[in-house]
Amino acid sequence: MSVNKENVAKIASLARIKMSDDELERMVPELNQILGWVDQLSEVDCSNVEPMTAVIPNELRLRADEVNADPKTGGDRRDDVLANAPAAEHGFFGVPKVIE
Amino acid sequence: MSNYRIQGATGEWEVVIGLEVHAQVTSQSKLFSGADTTFGAEPNTQVSLVDAAMPGMLPVPNAECIRQAVRTGMAIEAQINKYSRFDRKNYFYADLPQGYQISQLYHPIVGEGQLLIEKDEKAGIPEDKIIGIERIHVEQDAGKLMHDQHPTMSYVDLNRCGVALMEIVSKPDMTSPAEAGAYVRKLRSILRYVGSCDGNMEQGSMRADVNVSVRKVGDTELGTRTETKNVNSVRFVMAVIESEVRRQVDLIEDRGTVVQETRLYDPDKNETRSMRSKEDAHDYRYFPDPDLLPVNLEDSFLEECRASLPELPDAKRTRYIEELGLSEYNAAVLTVEVETFARFETLLDITAKHLGKPESEIATTVANWSMSTAPGVVKSLGDEANLEYATAEAQAAILGMQGAGDISGSQAKEIYEIVLKTGRDPAEIADTEGLKQVSDTGAIEAAIDDILASNEDKVEQYKGGKDKLFGFFVGQTMKAMKGQANPQVVNQILKGKLG
Numbered sequence: 001m002s003v004n005k006e007n008v009a010k011i012a013s014l015a016r017i018k019m020s021d022d023e024l025e026r027m028v029p030e031l032n033q034i035l036g037w038v039d040q041l042s043e044v045d046c047s048n049v050e051p052m053t054a055v056i057p058n059e060l061r062l063r064a065d066e067v068n069a070d071p072k073t074g075g076d077r078r079d080d081v082l083a084n085a086p087a088a089e090h091g092f093f094g095v096p097k098v099i100e
Numbered sequence: 101m102s103n104y105r106i107q108g109a110t111g112e113w114e115v116v117i118g119l120e121v122h123a124q125v126t127s128q129s130k131l132f133s134g135a136d137t138t139f140g141a142e143p144n145t146q147v148s149l150v151d152a153a154m155p156g157m158l159p160v161p162n163a164e165c166i167r168q169a170v171r172t173g174m175a176i177e178a179q180i181n182k183y184s185r186f187d188r189k190n191y192f193y194a195d196l197p198q199g200y201q202i203s204q205l206y207h208p209i210v211g212e213g214q215l216l217i218e219k220d221e222k223a224g225i226p227e228d229k230i231i232g233i234e235r236i237h238v239e240q241d242a243g244k245l246m247h248d249q250h251p252t253m254s255y256v257d258l259n260r261c262g263v264a265l266m267e268i269v270s271k272p273d274m275t276s277p278a279e280a281g282a283y284v285r286k287l288r289s290i291l292r293y294v295g296s297c298d299g300n301m302e303q304g305s306m307r308a309d310v311n312v313s314v315r316k317v318g319d320t321e322l323g324t325r326t327e328t329k330n331v332n333s334v335r336f337v338m339a340v341i342e343s344e345v346r347r348q349v350d351l352i353e354d355r356g357t358v359v360q361e362t363r364l365y366d367p368d369k370n371e372t373r374s375m376r377s378k379e380d381a382h383d384y385r386y387f388p389d390p391d392l393l394p395v396n397l398e399d400s401f402l403e404e405c406r407a408s409l410p411e412l413p414d415a416k417r418t419r420y421i422e423e424l425g426l427s428e429y430n431a432a433v434l435t436v437e438v439e440t441f442a443r444f445e446t447l448l449d450i451t452a453k454h455l456g457k458p459e460s461e462i463a464t465t466v467a468n469w470s471m472s473t474a475p476g477v478v479k480s481l482g483d484e485a486n487l488e489y490a491t492a493e494a495q496a497a498i499l500g501m502q503g504a505g506d507i508s509g510s511q512a513k514e515i516y517e518i519v520l521k522t523g524r525d526p527a528e529i530a531d532t533e534g535l536k537q538v539s540d541t542g543a544i545e546a547a548i549d550d551i552l553a554s555n556e557d558k559v560e561q562y563k564g565g566k567d568k569l570f571g572f573f574v575g576q577t578m579k580a581m582k583g584q585a586n587p588q589v590v591n592q593i594l595k596g597k598l599g
Contacts, residue, residue: 054393059396060161063134063161065163065165068134068135073134081258089255091257094256095254097253099254
């Protein structure tokens, strides 16, 4: 698998990263090098190997269904949530008009 | 097979429909944070730092949301995947601060299932039909945008952002707007029985993406489909299909081609239009979410989920018909909504106890009361009715008196009217207001003897073959008894006397 300048430009635009022509040119071989390395890894047959999702044995932790049980991950903190917003009005985030 | 056909200039067309229903999971807190999910709060007051996607925040799944998705899967007889995983669906939009939605693409929690839509000849569904369900996965909802509050800005409210959704994906098994409507209604009913979604379409708790394609009758290949997003009522789902079918047929017959695209429905104009701005949006670059380990469900958890399922609509309907002896129509109407069957079952239970009779013996009477008599009285009273007085106890007392022959059907209605206006006790009303029928044969017999004695000429005519006079005698007796005689007893005694 490899990418060309066009692919890189598209990925950059999907990720909302602005890149100049020079930067795109430079990025193509860099990305291809990474992809080449992954291709090399793909040569190993691991069809009988269970996928490893963590380095140490670990189980997904679930939360009980409680509102604001831990204030750090609960709601009721509008001022904190809006603190860094460039435009906040009447308790809303204000953003450039987006309309279909 | 539905007989829905669209007549085009070049022949007959048929439609193939698949639905993706987004159902908000009933839970107190969000899928990955402890923020409240209650609808209608002040903007951004139910947003945690996790939901606002502040750096360094980690999602921790809500066990209840997983449980509700599993129970829903069980209710549609689906395969439950003991191993599932969360993926990131990447796109930028102002209502999604993370820049990705946590969803399940590769390993959904629920696999293939099905539900039954019932025959409805009037609506164009000639027979019962099984609609396949492809999968159910769990994902985050996005926030809400408001465009009309400011001249140059859109306002963002993230209260809904991160609330758990189930996406329920049907197979392309529906072939008419009526079938699609029936599917959404049935799915809503099942979700509400299970309690995994409140089914409130006005508040957006259920929204459908409608996939539609057309083909010539007899073709086996599927046509190119379009997807109309975020349709929020059964009526609109059906309207979208009708307008989209017409548009696609006209387009193809005009030598155009249907483009696979996302469309929006405009209810005011009753038409769909293309969302061209989302052309790129289908490049979601899914990948497993590195913040979340896979979900592994234990057998004990699955057993608990299964044990907690209530009797489901199809089973309940069958039981109403087979065990309670209700008509198909009554059984169908009573089992659609949770509130309706709950009211009926409570009333049936209490009335059966009042009368000391088995439920099956009085089920039809209670069903008719519950479906038509009682709502009729409430409607006729309008604002005068205080629904707080419409208790199961009061209604059961009335049905009990009627079942025992103490009051007639019309007296039952009159008593219920007074109950709804005043909250008085039904038995006391019957006594005080004289709303009782006399079944005492002695009193009725005495009245009849009087009437027969003072109308000897008519008795002769009756015996001479003028059968119609029977009604006259009944009328006279009822009049003499001030309308309170039990008509059955009157009939019986009169027949005996007139021989």
